[in-house]
Amino acid sequence: xxxxxxxxxxxxxxxxxxxxxxxxxxxxxxxxxxxxxxxxxxxxxxxxxxxxxxxxxxxxxxxxxxxxxxxxxxxxxxxxxxxxxxxxxxxxxxxxxxxxxxxxxxxxxx
Amino acid sequence: xxxxxxxxxxxxxxxxxxxxxxxxxxxxxxxxxxxxxxxxxxxxxxxxxxxxxxxxxxxxxxxxxxxxxxxxxxxxxxxxxxxxxxxxxxxxxxxxxxxxxxxxxxxxxxxxxxxxxxxxxxxxxxxxxxxxxxxxxxxxxxxxxxxxxxxxxxxxxxxxxxxxxxxxxxxxxxxxxxxxxxxxxxxxxxxxxxxxxxxxxxxxxxxxxxxxxxxxxxxxxxxxxxxxxxxxxxxxxxxxxxxxxxxxxxxxxxxxxxxxxxxxxxxxxxxxxxxxxxxxxxxxxxxxxxxxxxxxxxxxxxxxxxxxxxxxxxxxxxxxxxxxxxxxxxxxxxxxxxxxxxxxxxxxxxxxxxxxxxxxxxxxxxxxxxxxxxxxxxxxxxxxxxxxxxxxxxxxxxxxxxxxxxxxxxxxxxxxxxxxxxxxxxxxxxxxxxxxxxxxxxxxxxxxxxxxxxxxxxxxxxxxxxxxxxxxxxxxxxxxxxxxxxxxxxxxxxxxxxxxxxxxxxxxxxxxxxxxxxxxxxxxxxxxxxxxxxxx
Numbered sequence: 001x002x003x004x005x006x007x008x009x010x011x012x013x014x015x016x017x018x019x020x021x022x023x024x025x026x027x028x029x030x031x032x033x034x035x036x037x038x039x040x041x042x043x044x045x046x047x048x049x050x051x052x053x054x055x056x057x058x059x060x061x062x063x064x065x066x067x068x069x070x071x072x073x074x075x076x077x078x079x080x081x082x083x084x085x086x087x088x089x090x091x092x093x094x095x096x097x098x099x100x101x102x103x104x105x106x107x108x109x110x
Numbered sequence: 111x112x113x114x115x116x117x118x119x120x121x122x123x124x125x126x127x128x129x130x131x132x133x134x135x136x137x138x139x140x141x142x143x144x145x146x147x148x149x150x151x152x153x154x155x156x157x158x159x160x161x162x163x164x165x166x167x168x169x170x171x172x173x174x175x176x177x178x179x180x181x182x183x184x185x186x187x188x189x190x191x192x193x194x195x196x197x198x199x200x201x202x203x204x205x206x207x208x209x210x211x212x213x214x215x216x217x218x219x220x221x222x223x224x225x226x227x228x229x230x231x232x233x234x235x236x237x238x239x240x241x242x243x244x245x246x247x248x249x250x251x252x253x254x255x256x257x258x259x260x261x262x263x264x265x266x267x268x269x270x271x272x273x274x275x276x277x278x279x280x281x282x283x284x285x286x287x288x289x290x291x292x293x294x295x296x297x298x299x300x301x302x303x304x305x306x307x308x309x310x311x312x313x314x315x316x317x318x319x320x321x322x323x324x325x326x327x328x329x330x331x332x333x334x335x336x337x338x339x340x341x342x343x344x345x346x347x348x349x350x351x352x353x354x355x356x357x358x359x360x361x362x363x364x365x366x367x368x369x370x371x372x373x374x375x376x377x378x379x380x381x382x383x384x385x386x387x388x389x390x391x392x393x394x395x396x397x398x399x400x401x402x403x404x405x406x407x408x409x410x411x412x413x414x415x416x417x418x419x420x421x422x423x424x425x426x427x428x429x430x431x432x433x434x435x436x437x438x439x440x441x442x443x444x445x446x447x448x449x450x451x452x453x454x455x456x457x458x459x460x461x462x463x464x465x466x467x468x469x470x471x472x473x474x475x476x477x478x479x480x481x482x483x484x485x486x487x488x489x490x491x492x493x494x495x496x497x498x499x500x501x502x503x504x505x506x507x508x509x510x511x512x513x514x515x516x517x518x519x520x521x522x523x524x525x526x527x528x529x530x531x532x533x534x535x536x537x538x539x540x541x542x543x544x545x546x547x548x549x550x551x552x553x554x555x556x557x558x559x560x561x562x563x564x565x566x567x568x569x570x571x572x573x574x575x576x577x578x579x580x581x582x583x584x585x586x587x588x589x590x591x592x593x594x595x596x597x598x599x600x601x602x603x604x605x606x607x608x609x610x611x612x613x614x615x616x617x618x619x620x621x622x623x624x625x626x627x628x629x630x631x632x633x634x635x636x637x638x639x640x641x642x643x644x645x646x
Binding site: 030034046050051053054058071076 | 120121141145150153154158160161167187188194
């Protein structure tokens with residue numbers, strides 16, 4: 001286990017959460033999500049995103065609509081469904097718990 | 111300078127370099143392969159493609175017109191290899207995020223390839239070894255043993271070398287080993303190869319001479335390979351030349367024999383008896399068609415032989431179906447013509463007709479001496495041909511058909527000797543048969559009490575054999591006598607007599623007609639008129 005690998009595993013675990021967070025603000029299309037995720041250093045290779053988006057869509061958390069684009073072909077705009085919002089709320093709680101747990105672990109160690 | 115393609119990625123058109131296209135194509139192929147075939151996969155791949163398209167567009171905006179291999183590599187780096195896409199929730203077999211997804215795959219059969227990694231000559235033995243899971247050394251030993259025990263293995267090896275493809279890329283190497291061709295296996299093999307290269311490099315570092323030796327060995331191997339291929343090519347060319355020569359010479363021989371024999375009968379340099387005489391048996395019209403049919407049936411395969419030989423010599427691969435089809439068509443036409451002419455020839459013998467002439471022999475004598483005339487053609491007869499009495503005489507380059515008549519002796523109804531000459535012939539219809547029968551000329555001469563028969567009857571010039579027959583019946587009144595000269599043995603046929611004597615024994619004797627049959631009569635003196643021999 002090297003450091004990079006562990007970091008990658010950590011990111012991978014919360015990537016779903018990050019995508020849902022991103023989409024909770026406004027609907028956006030894949031390239032925008034990628035751009036944001038890259039800034040947040042959440043993804044290394046872009047290909048990672050697509051299977052995830054498809055799965056979230058299939059699970060009913062995401063929906064999409066086609067929107068005409070000024071340049072090039074129409075784009076797929078993803079947005080959160082009602083289910084997705086509920087799911088995100090759950091994840092918010094889970095994340096808060098996680099952060100708490102980590103903090104607690106850190107403090108206890110001190 | 112590079113060749114470019116025009117491609118369409120999710121609705122946008124790009125110009126792309128040849129090599130860049132190859133790279134991109136294989137990448138998308140890998141992605142496709144990774145995600146499989148279901149609807150989700152299609153969607154994912156479409157999304158990825160549209161992203162790739164977008165990334166390209168950004169780069170086109172930067173000013174470059176054509177997508178290069180560098181740009182493709184860059185985009186592949188951005189998108190990542192399919193293995194890195196691993197969506198841990200996607201698969202049932204999750205192992206701490208480690209990608210151990212097992213995709214259902216169709217089992218792939220092994221394919222026979224030549225193994226270039228483990229070769230002595232062409233990698234045939236090692237390929238066979240991999241295919242049958244046997245140590246290639248054993249197969250090599252078998253080949254060597256076979257070589258010394260007859261040399262057949264050299265031939266087999268050469269054929270396999272030519273026929274079996276070399277496993278030149280990773281996918282083919284996997285197929286050779288019978289492993290499933292998927293991303294995992296390909297990357298595994300690539301890793302192994304890289305490992306090999308590393309090891310080789312280390313070896314190279316460790317012992318330069320070893321590597322050099324190995325290289326030299328490889329060079330030698332390549333040299334042997336090319337020598338063998340050259341020898342093989344020479345053999346193929348020689349074979350081609352042989353085929354062409356056989357074909358061409360046979361065609362020449364065929365054409366000359368047909369033309370010479372049909373155009374210049376008798377002065378043919380080829381001593382083919384039958385073609386010369388065939389006009390005597392088959393009518394000219396039928397004959398020409400027969401020749402055309404024969405020329406096609408024999409000639410077309412010969413031409414094809416020459417054609418195939420030429421292909422071998424110049425090693426051009428033309429699979430023009432027109433050549434094969436038209437020659438096959440001509441060949442079939444040839445056979446049909448042959449069949450038709452044969453049927454037509456046979457139909458020339460359909461009807462039978464006879465022509466009968468009766469002549470009374472006026473003589474004072476009670477005894478008739480029967481003799482056979484001289485055979486003027488005896489020196490002109492073709493000794494090779496004798497179809498049941500039918501003979502061919504060549505006089506001044508012309509051929510005539512001759513046949514022997516048959517003589518029978520019966521009792522006459524009247525008190526006079528008489529002769530009935532009955533000619534019989536066949537023909538396409540009755541009138542033709544009748545004509546053929548009428549054409550036959552047969553002569554006999556009477557000199558007082560001496561009757562001389564022509565030993566042959568001849569078919570008129572330009573007429574064709576139609577199973578013409580001549581039968582002579584001599585009618586002898588009761589109590590009158592005949593004498594059969596020795597020579598008569600040639601034409602008498604089954605004459606009834608009271609002694610039941612064979613034809614051969616009847617000659618040289620006197621016979622008297624009694625109530626129904628001839629009766630042997632004893633007389634001492636032999637006739638004066640024994641014919642002198644008039645040999646030519």
